[in-house]
Amino acid sequence: MSKVIGNNIMLFIGGVALVGQTSGDIDISCDLVDVTSKSSSGKWGSYIPGRLNASLSCEGLYDPTASGVVNSKTLFDHLVNGTEVTFKLGQIGDLQYVFYGKALIEKYSIGAPIDEIVTYNLSLKVTGNLVMNTNFNINSVT
Numbered sequence: 001m002s003k004v005i006g007n008n009i010m011l012f013i014g015g016v017a018l019v020g021q022t023s024g025d026i027d028i029s030c031d032l033v034d035v036t037s038k039s040s041s042g043k044w045g046s047y048i049p050g051r052l053n054a055s056l057s058c059e060g061l062y063d064p065t066a067s068g069v070v071n072s073k074t075l076f077d078h079l080v081n082g083t084e085v086t087f088k089l090g091q092i093g094d095l096q097y098v099f100y101g102k103a104l105i106e107k108y109s110i111g112a113p114i115d116e117i118v119t120y121n122l123s124l125k126v127t128g129n130l131v132m133n134t135n136f137n138i139n140s141v142t
Contacts, residue, residue, distance in 0.1 A: 103125055
């Protein structure tokens with residue numbers, strides 16, 4: 001069984017890595033439609049699959065002026081302008097798995113505790129299709 005260390009999973013927006021990433025998550029779910037009726041057998045509910053949903057989250061080190069990466073100012077601008085962004089989330093390296101699609105920034109927050117480094121939290125909501133490809137290089141997915 002292959003193991004993957006979290007350090008190798010990165011989130012990219014518009015083909016560019018986010019500044020100072022320390023975590024990245026994807027949550028994929030299916031709305032279940034309740035079709036239980038009085039004539040359903042037994043005490044158990046019955047369901048059918050409905051709409052699929054996905055969201056992403058990322059935490060990182062705050063740097064509004066970093067270059068060569070998607071920095072905090074860019075994330076703020078995308079949120080304020082309601083910009084739909086393309087994203088990729090996957091393992092760095094040749095021929096790995098990659099999730100990709102389009103998303104809107106749902107939430108962007110900055111934490112500044114005393115005597116600690118300033119961090120940001122980012123939440124994105126996938127809009128449209130989410131695609132997962134295996135045996136792909138994250139740099140080659142458009």
